[in-house]
Amino acid sequence: MKTITIAILMLFSVSMFAQTNTELKKHFEAYYTQMKKQGDKQGVINAMTHLNVIEPSVARKDTLAYIYLSEGQHMQALNTIGVEKNATDSDMNVEVKALALKNLNQTEMALEHFEVLYQRAPNAYLAYEMADMKIQTNDLAGARLNIDYAMANTTDDMKRAFYEKQQPYETSMKAALTYLKGLLKFTENKTANIDEALKLMNEALTIDPNFNLAKISREALEAQKAQRAQQAAAQKKG
Structure with a gap:
């Protein structure tokens, strides 16, 4: 009799737990919808977190990580989905890992995930990002390949955003x-290639005279060239 009573109580508890979970799920689904309607991103994150605890799913985790990323919470995004490279990861999952790691200055780790995205669906924008990071990590041969691919697959109407100014701006992708070609050329040999790098910066500014980063880079190269000329003149006098 005691055994039967315990079994009945356990079944009752399981039934109550299932009912509670269903009610909670409905509540947080409604809460999620309302927070989304109000544009309350933190509320959306809270709702999605609760839903994932109640009924875990890979898709829900990926979405939660993407929301964290869109809010600039890069570490939280990575804590949600991890940093490991898995063949079964969705495109969204890989993109979140790539961008979050890049924004956290983990360039080499970020590149691993960018490579996966590039293998799945290569495009000029991805190639540009990868070339930029490869120059930073001194993979100059890899950067050159990415630049060549991007150049061959860029159209005149394509733009890229830059953020070094207080006000973000866009420039022609070709510019x-x-x-980037100028930056690569200078990195390859900072003494012998300065003139060629300057030429490429001027070409970029011919395409877009308002390209601020190219202006800054040209000024820096010109300053270096002038300083070397002064040093050479001083040595001759000495």
Whole structure:
């Protein structure tokens, strides 16, 4: 009799737990919808977190990580989905890992995930990002390949955003790639290639005279060239 009573109580508890979970799920689904309607991103994150606890799913985790990323919470995004490279990861999952790691200055780790995205669906924008990061990590041969691909697959109407100014701006993708070619050329040999790098910066500014980053880079190269000329003149006098 005691055994039967315990079994009945356990079944009752399971039934109550299932009912509670169903009610909670309905509540947080409604809460999620309302927070989304109000544009309350933190409310959306809270609702999605609760839903994932109640009924875990890979898709829900990926979405939660993407929302964290869109809010600039890069570490929280990575804590949600991890940093490991898995063949079964969705495109959204890989993109979140790539961008979050890049924004956290984990360039080499970010590149691993950018490579996965590029293998799945190569495009000029991805190639530009990868070339930029490869220059930073001194993979100059890899950067050159990415730039060549992007140049061959860029159209005149394509733009790229830049954020070094207080006010973000866009420039022609062809100008951006020409600037990147100049940066690569200078990185390959900072003494012998300065004139060629300057030429490429000027080409970028011919395409877009308002390209601020190319202006800054050209000024820096010109300053270096002038300083070397002064040093050479001083040595001759000495």
